[in-house]
Amino acid sequence: MEKTAQSESAKLAKPAKSASRRPLEGVRVIDLTKIVAGPNATRMLATMGAEVIRVEWHDQRALDLLRGVQPKAPGEKADSLNRSGLFNNINPGKYGITLNMSLPQGRELFKRLIAKASVLCENYSPGQMDRWELGYDTLRKINPGLIYLQISGMGKSGTYNEYLSVGPTAQALSGLTHMSGLPEPMPPAGWGYSYLNHSTGYYGAMHVMMALLSRRRTGRGCYIDLSQTEVGLMVSGTATLEAQLTGKPTERYGNRMHSADWAPHGAYPCRGSDEWITIAVQTDEQWQAFVAEIGSPDWARDARFRTAAGRKANEDNLDRLITEFTKSEDRYDLMHRLQKRSVPAGVVQKSVDRYLRDPQLKERGAFVPLPHSEIGTWPIEDFPAKFQNMPVEVGGLPGRAAPCMGEDNDAVYRDVLGLTPEEIAQLREDWII
Amino acid sequence: MNTEAALSAALDGTVIIESGDERGEFAGVLLASFGAEVIKLEGRQGSYSRRLGPFASSISATSTSLSQPDPEQSLCFWRYNLGKKSVSLEVDHPGARDVLGRLGQRADVIIDSGEAADVDRRLRLYREMQASNPRLIVCTITPFGLDGPYRDFTMTDLTQLAMGGVMASCGYDPRSDGIYDTPPIAPGMWQAYHIACEYAVIAITAALNYRELRELTGEGDCGDCIDVSIHEAVSTCTEVALPSYIYNEKVVQRQTGRHAGVGRTPPWLRRTKDGRYVKAFLFWDGRDVRVITEMLNEAGIEHDLESGAYRELAERSPSEAHAHFSALIDTLVASMTAEEVFHRAQAKGLLWASVRFPEENIDDPHFQARGTFQSIRQPGLGRDLSYPVSVATDGRQRMTAFRRGVPHLGEHTQEVLRQAGFNDAEISALAVQGAI
Numbered sequence: 001m002e003k004t005a006q007s008e009s010a011k012l013a014k015p016a017k018s019a020s021r022r023p024l025e026g027v028r029v030i031d032l033t034k035i036v037a038g039p040n041a042t043r044m045l046a047t048m049g050a051e052v053i054r055v056e057w058h059d060q061r062a063l064d065l066l067r068g069v070q071p072k073a074p075g076e077k078a079d080s081l082n083r084s085g086l087f088n089n090i091n092p093g094k095y096g097i098t099l100n101m102s103l104p105q106g107r108e109l110f111k112r113l114i115a116k117a118s119v120l121c122e123n124y125s126p127g128q129m130d131r132w133e134l135g136y137d138t139l140r141k142i143n144p145g146l147i148y149l150q151i152s153g154m155g156k157s158g159t160y161n162e163y164l165s166v167g168p169t170a171q172a173l174s175g176l177t178h179m180s181g182l183p184e185p186m187p188p189a190g191w192g193y194s195y196l197n198h199s200t201g202y203y204g205a206m207h208v209m210m211a212l213l214s215r216r217r218t219g220r221g222c223y224i225d226l227s228q229t230e231v232g233l234m235v236s237g238t239a240t241l242e243a244q245l246t247g248k249p250t251e252r253y254g255n256r257m258h259s260a261d262w263a264p265h266g267a268y269p270c271r272g273s274d275e276w277i278t279i280a281v282q283t284d285e286q287w288q289a290f291v292a293e294i295g296s297p298d299w300a301r302d303a304r305f306r307t308a309a310g311r312k313a314n315e316d317n318l319d320r321l322i323t324e325f326t327k328s329e330d331r332y333d334l335m336h337r338l339q340k341r342s343v344p345a346g347v348v349q350k351s352v353d354r355y356l357r358d359p360q361l362k363e364r365g366a367f368v369p370l371p372h373s374e375i376g377t378w379p380i381e382d383f384p385a386k387f388q389n390m391p392v393e394v395g396g397l398p399g400r401a402a403p404c405m406g407e408d409n410d411a412v413y414r415d416v417l418g419l420t421p422e423e424i425a426q427l428r429e430d431w432i433i
Numbered sequence: 434m435n436t437e438a439a440l441s442a443a444l445d446g447t448v449i450i451e452s453g454d455e456r457g458e459f460a461g462v463l464l465a466s467f468g469a470e471v472i473k474l475e476g477r478q479g480s481y482s483r484r485l486g487p488f489a490s491s492i493s494a495t496s497t498s499l500s501q502p503d504p505e506q507s508l509c510f511w512r513y514n515l516g517k518k519s520v521s522l523e524v525d526h527p528g529a530r531d532v533l534g535r536l537g538q539r540a541d542v543i544i545d546s547g548e549a550a551d552v553d554r555r556l557r558l559y560r561e562m563q564a565s566n567p568r569l570i571v572c573t574i575t576p577f578g579l580d581g582p583y584r585d586f587t588m589t590d591l592t593q594l595a596m597g598g599v600m601a602s603c604g605y606d607p608r609s610d611g612i613y614d615t616p617p618i619a620p621g622m623w624q625a626y627h628i629a630c631e632y633a634v635i636a637i638t639a640a641l642n643y644r645e646l647r648e649l650t651g652e653g654d655c656g657d658c659i660d661v662s663i664h665e666a667v668s669t670c671t672e673v674a675l676p677s678y679i680y681n682e683k684v685v686q687r688q689t690g691r692h693a694g695v696g697r698t699p700p701w702l703r704r705t706k707d708g709r710y711v712k713a714f715l716f717w718d719g720r721d722v723r724v725i726t727e728m729l730n731e732a733g734i735e736h737d738l739e740s741g742a743y744r745e746l747a748e749r750s751p752s753e754a755h756a757h758f759s760a761l762i763d764t765l766v767a768s769m770t771a772e773e774v775f776h777r778a779q780a781k782g783l784l785w786a787s788v789r790f791p792e793e794n795i796d797d798p799h800f801q802a803r804g805t806f807q808s809i810r811q812p813g814l815g816r817d818l819s820y821p822v823s824v825a826t827d828g829r830q831r832m833t834a835f836r837r838g839v840p841h842l843g844e845h846t847q848e849v850l851r852q853a854g855f856n857d858a859e860i861s862a863l864a865v866q867g868a869i
Binding site for chain 2: 021022023024026036044048069070071072073074085086088089136154155156157158159160162163164165166168169170173175176177179180181182186187188189191192193194195197198200202203205206209211212214222224225226227229230231232233234235236238239240241242243244245249250254255257258259260262265266267268269274276277278279280282286339342343347348349350351352353354355358359360361363364366367378379381382383384385386387388389390392
């Protein structure tokens with residue numbers, strides 16, 4: 001079993017939704033994360049069966065800004081902290097408590113929680129935990145088996161350890177922004193969202209679970225100083241290798257495949273407003289099938305396009321001619337026709353398409369309806385895999401979507417710390433929880 | 434090879450067999466960085482990724498031809514197969530059955546990737562292997578998973594990023610009339626596969642934890658079959674796009690160099706003195722105005738942000754004030770290099786960064802201090818290359834690293850087969866049959 005104080009600690013009373021064990025059974029995670037990167041890491045851990053306890057407070061330093069952002073669930077209480085759809089989607093399967101860490105009494109309660117935990121995840125601004133005297137060196141004395149995941153934009157060690165960052169900052173510095181878009185003189189298109197918030201969450205969960213495996217062998221916890229920018233570098237493909245060999249800066253290639261003779265390879269406009277289809281021909285057989293599907297027009301049988309090298313060398317012309325064909329086509333109809341001939345093609349699906357018009361996501365159950373205590377039941381994006389044996393549920397131990405602010409104060413302070421109802425009431429009175 | 438890293442032994446003793454194509458290779462790399470022994474099964478002609486460029490042998494400072502397919506020189510293969518062993522084995526050859534069976538006896542995990550029909554066919558064999566090794570965890574990575582109406586679609590990284598919704602959020606602003614005249618953009622190579630493989634590693638690591646938990650509690654061996662869908666993985670990775678529709682029936686629109694949104698937002702990208710870009714992210718609050726004012730003063734740029742006229746404009750017409758403020762930031766940024774802007778803005782507490790080329794980070798003292806890159810000898814190249822290998826430190830050194838470099842095709846065939854119990858005569862017979 002877990003070689004930590006946690007294994008002997010009390011568990012939150014809860015209905016056992018799954019009869020069998022969960023992968024991270026017995027793992028308690030104290031979650032001090034905000035926005036998306038950190039909460040996405042703890043989302044993964046909750047999905048795998050960890051008992052994740054989100055710790056929040058009402059002041060700006062501790063409040064998760066995501067609770068206030070659009071989209072909000074429709075209805076009354078527009079200024080409620082419990083109605084954000086994005087927060088709900090990023091935080092299912094977790095318990096939620098409030099704790100005023102600015103007060104010494106709050107920090108003492110926090111230490112008691114740490115003593116009964118396996119993992120701490122946090123992504124506060126640089127130095128905040130140290131200012132509260134809650135850095136790893138302090139907490140490991142309380143719980144030597146603690147795994148402490150600290151997520152930041154650039155890392156807590158190194159020369160940029162005081163620099164501030166959000167997802168777009170890390171994307172810029174890592175090179176991901178530069179690499180996305182049409183070639184110069186067009187500017188970078190970058191990423192239209194904080195991709196590195198998602199990815200950093202994946203790496204955070206991965207590292208914590210590796211540390212859990214390691215701890216079973218060594219009995220030791222560890223400190224993980226995770227850098228969002230380094231995650232960006234990890235997913236920068238072959239760019240850094242190529243640049244070391246060529247001595248030239250990394251370029252952008254739009255939607256084209258720069259390292260193979262794949263053409264056509266791009267997004268082409270279809271009938272309707274801002275409707276597109278992607279087509280990616282990798283072989284001569286696929287090209288011939290594509291030509292047959294579009295009715296073998298004279299231009300497509302031009303000698304320039306007969307070979308992969310020829311199509312690549314004449315890609316501008318090829319794209320122009322294909323656009324003339326696709327612009328009057330229905331995007332889904334064309335995709336299905338090309339797929340019937342085994343030509344790689346996919347509609348550029350918007351959110352509405354994925355939610356309403358994607359039979360694959362529907363059949364595989366990609367959206368799980370989960371209850372929320374204030375806004376009712378809403379669809380939550382599921383973990384994107386099916387498991388034969390393991391019980392893996394995005395609703396986690398509580399079997400619900402995100403917690404309301406402080407929703408589980410009574411249960412956590414009673415069941416985890418053993419406080420009496422009177423003690424809990426006094427903590428509320430004193431503005432500590 | 435320096436492999437000092439805090440979690441690089443987390444998977445010590447864990448044997449992973451990797452089959453399939455380029456879709457699952459990144460999962461094997463990540464697991465190798467945590468210390469797993471990853472045995473890559475390649476056909477006798479080598480993996481498909483060996484035929485994808487760019488190729489080191491054709492790259493020089495004066496040549497940009499990247500299309501000469503030398504299977505030992507593919508940078509794509511190097512990047513996505515670092516740290517693995519290579520076994521030459523035709524997995525669909527009848528003679529491979531016994532090899533896989535014996536390899537499966539000592540394996541903890543099998544990763545297979547490719548078109549669903551191909552993977553499904555091999556999955557039958559893997560299930561037989563699980564019958565004799567019930568601890569075996571099988572993870573498949575396919576375009577849409579192993580069931581569903583799109584299961585047999587033929588896909589690439591590009592078409593997955595389209596179907597999964599990433600491209601709809603990435604690209605350029607529309608024209609002033611609201612019409613888009615540029616396409617949605619797939620932001621970089623292999624990102625659909627990165628996302629799917631990261632999920633696969635999370636699932637595999639959870640399964641390893643689950644297996645250990647059951648073994649520790651005496652509940653017996655417990656392998657698993659994990660069916661990862663690239664489409665579903667990509668679709669979970671679009672941030673606010675889906676919630677915006679689900680909760681408010683709003684569809685986000687792509688914008689240049691910044692987040693897609695349900696409404697237009699001010700630009701983030703600004704051009705610098707050296708022709709580069711910075712991402713100048715602002716909250717448009719009083720603090721931003723104060724800091725920008727300080728920076729303008731320090732740069733000696735005339736402005737009126739401290740004047741009554743500007744304050745009056747901000748009250749009367751916030752949009753005009755924003756436009757004026759934004760133009761001053763353009764002037765400020767244009768007076769410095771991208772790196773100067775980055776460091777000066779950060780010194781003032783602004784969340785800004787230079788839009789770097791990824792390779793510019795290799796020699797950056799920050800990443801050198803953290804051990805982000807590992808120098809690895811490239812056989813046949815006569816030099817080392819720096820690979821990004823770690824996303825974290827333990828406060829002193831990097832968390833993950835690689836114990837071996839990139840394998841030659843079939844470099845470990847003999848070694849791995851002997852470990853699996855094959856003698857020289859049997860190995861020779863497999864070669865004659867064309868299985869290895």
